[in-house]
Amino acid sequence: MPKPKTWTLLAALALVSTLALVRAAPLSAGEALPRGDCADPQARTDLRHCDLSGAALPGRDLSGACLDGARLDNANLVGARLAGASTVGASLQWVNLTEADLTGADLSGANLFHVVLDRAILDRANLSKANLFGANLIETRALGADFADAQMKDLLAEGANLSGSRLDRAFIFRGVLIGSRLTGASMHQVALTGAALEDADLSGADLTGSLLNGAYLRGTVFHGARLTGARFPNARVEGADFAGALDTPEHLAAMLAAP
DSSP states (O other): OOOOOHHHHHHHHHHHHHHHHHHHOOOEEEEEEEOOOSSSSTSSSSSOOOOOOTTTTTOOOOTOOOOOOOTTOOOOOOBBBBBBBTTTTTTTTTOOOTTTTOOOOOOOBBBOOTOOTTBBOOOOOBOOBOTTTTTTTTBBBBBTBBOOOOBBBOOOOOOOBBBTOOTTTTTTTOOBTTOOOTTBBBBBTTTTOOOOOOOOOOOBBBBBTTTOOOOOOOHHHOOOOTTTTTTTTTTBBBBBBBTTTTSSHHHHHHHHHHH
16 A cells, blocks of 8 residues: 555645646636626626616627626617627627627627617627527628528618628528628528528629529629529529629529520
């Protein structure tokens, strides 16, 4: 058997190892921040414990704040600054974020039911798996944003700029994207049934496997867009520009050639 001193040494080594593991464990966004005041929320604080439903916070600076799982339903955040903020899994139903700055914010899995993001900035924001049912993104800028697997039924995004964004597997049934820019966007297996895409620019976008059943495409530009396996049944393609499109499906080619 080991001697008592050996046991003591082994216990000390085990304690050191445990402490090292604890220190190495990554902190969540909230744990790395000071606890915030729900009555006066500020930037770079942990606000996960707050219920900010109906709060009037126009122009408030909440940059870098952690709001994961928090409730903000019906809050007024017009012109607020939430750059780098985290609202993972938070409830933001009916929130007014008109002209807000959410650059690089993490809204993945958040409930954004009927949220208003008109003229907001969402560059590089993460909205993957978010619920954007009936959301307003009119003239919103979301360059390089991630909307993968998002629910976006009845989306209103006229004049929005989503260039370089990722919308793979997004559900945009009856979405209105008239005059929007989706240049270079990744749009694999996107459901755009009944979508209004008149005068939209999808140049260089990748629509592999996407469904545009009954979509309205008058004036829509598909220059250099990849259409591998994309489906256009009942789509209104009169006036659409498919010059230079890649892997144009046979059924679409027939539709375009029809008198």
